[in-house]
Amino acid sequence: MDIVIRGLGFNVPSRVLTNAELEIMVETSDEWILTRTGIRERHIIAEGEASSDLAIPAVEHALKEAGFTAKDVTHVVVATFTPDFVCPNCATTLANKMGMNGVMAIDVNAACSGYLNAMQVGRGLVCLVENAVVLVVAVDALTSRTNWEDRTTCVLFGDGAGAAVLTRTTGADDEGLILDMEFRCDGNVGDHLTVIGGGSRHPYRAGDVVGPEYFVQMNGREVFKHAVRNMDAICSKVLSNCGKTLDDVDIFIPHQANLRIIEALGDRMGVPREKVFVNVDRYGNTSAASVAIALAEARQLGRIKRGDLALLTTFGGGLTWGAGLVQF
Ligand SMILES: CC(C)(COP(=O)(O)OP(=O)(O)OC[C@H]1O[C@@H](n2cnc3c(N)ncnc32)[C@H](O)[C@@H]1OP(=O)(O)O)[C@@H](O)C(=O)NCCC(=O)NCCS
Numbered sequence: 001m002d003i004v005i006r007g008l009g010f011n012v013p014s015r016v017l018t019n020a021e022l023e024i025m026v027e028t029s030d031e032w033i034l035t036r037t038g039i040r041e042r043h044i045i046a047e048g049e050a051s052s053d054l055a056i057p058a059v060e061h062a063l064k065e066a067g068f069t070a071k072d073v074t075h076v077v078v079a080t081f082t083p084d085f086v087c088p089n090c091a092t093t094l095a096n097k098m099g100m101n102g103v104m105a106i107d108v109n110a111a112c113s114g115y116l117n118a119m120q121v122g123r124g125l126v127c128l129v130e131n132a133v134v135l136v137v138a139v140d141a142l143t144s145r146t147n148w149e150d151r152t153t154c155v156l157f158g159d160g161a162g163a164a165v166l167t168r169t170t171g172a173d174d175e176g177l178i179l180d181m182e183f184r185c186d187g188n189v190g191d192h193l194t195v196i197g198g199g200s201r202h203p204y205r206a207g208d209v210v211g212p213e214y215f216v217q218m219n220g221r222e223v224f225k226h227a228v229r230n231m232d233a234i235c236s237k238v239l240s241n242c243g244k245t246l247d248d249v250d251i252f253i254p255h256q257a258n259l260r261i262i263e264a265l266g267d268r269m270g271v272p273r274e275k276v277f278v279n280v281d282r283y284g285n286t287s288a289a290s291v292a293i294a295l296a297e298a299r300q301l302g303r304i305k306r307g308d309l310a311l312l313t314t315f316g317g318g319l320t321w322g323a324g325l326v327q328f
Pocket residue numbers: 027028029032033036037112151152153155218219220221222223224227257258261285315316317
């Protein structure tokens with residue numbers, strides 16, 4: 001069944017955190033951050049702001065572009081691992097704030113690769129339910145799980161949200177046709193990127209001191225290697241599934257974790273630099289929202305035109321990764 005992305009949107013919080021400000025917080029430098037990651041600045045939530053707040057403007061934009069209102073939505077699927085609360089889930093919190101009570105509302109947790117995984121769940125729902133209008137949201141406020149004393153991680157992350165509206169196709173004229181998606185995980189190497197504290201294995205206990213285990217911990221070098229190797233392989237797989245080659249791809253939108261990963265991946269795959277979309281310099285790694293923001297922004301900037309083939313790939317904790325091909 002043909003499923004299309006009808007509308008896209010994204011949003012980041014207004015507070016900008018620059019490398020110069022990080023220099024005051026931890027022992028680092030603008031030069032180190034820029035040369036090792038390509039990040040110049042990131043947007044972070046303010047006191048009292050949470051994931052569902054970030055999602056609302058992204059959703060409003062996506063719905064408007066799709067020609068729908070909140071009342072038309074039948075399902076809400078939110079990719080996040082930083083929901084406002086452990087319970088209720090982020091999808092229900094968002095649905096409630098946007099006047100969508102009555103819909104099915106679920107969260108999907110695949111860390112930084114959540115967006116495409118949530119889209120795959122959305123595709124399944126569109127197949128199952130005639131006339132479904134599925135709202136796929138990818139949002140993370142990862143700075144709420146950032147240890148601001150750990151210079152190896154705190155310079156990398158930012159907050160943000162992206163949204164997409166999925167329906168069945170209405171005819172041959174449709175833009176945003178999802179051709180295929182592929183997903184993988186490898187829990188054997190999950191220890192390289194974790195948030196351990198606060199789960200059922202390491203539950204909160206009243207009076208506990210909140211230690212580093214309650215925040216993102218990462219073996220950056222190992223994650224780097226797995227990210228490049230696995231995104232390369234899964235991109236090849238999704239292209240071959242569709243009988244396409246890299247020459248058919250007009251724009252490549254990889255997970256925006258780090259410019260060095262993006263360039264190493266593009267070079268390994270043989271993608272010309274001008275086809276690679278990059279915004280990590282302005283947003284940092286926004287986790288699940290990363291490719292969602294990049295896709296919506298690339299479209300908004302006119303980098304994606306009608307007829308273009310977009311190759312998307314995500315990578316994150318788990319470890320988990322995925323890729324998708326979209327014909328605009
Ligand atoms: C995190 C990352 C940028 C670190 O770059 P790197 O070149 O591997 O650097 P290393 O971790 O080897 O650290 C090199 C040195 O810089 C230091 N360093 C680490 N963070 C620093 C910072 N913010 N400022 C200054 N120095 C820093 C280290 O302590 C180390 O010093 P040492 O040699 O004296 O021990 C890189 O590994 C990376 O991008 N990994 C992938 C991370 C990622 O994107 N994860 C999310 C995927 S979803």
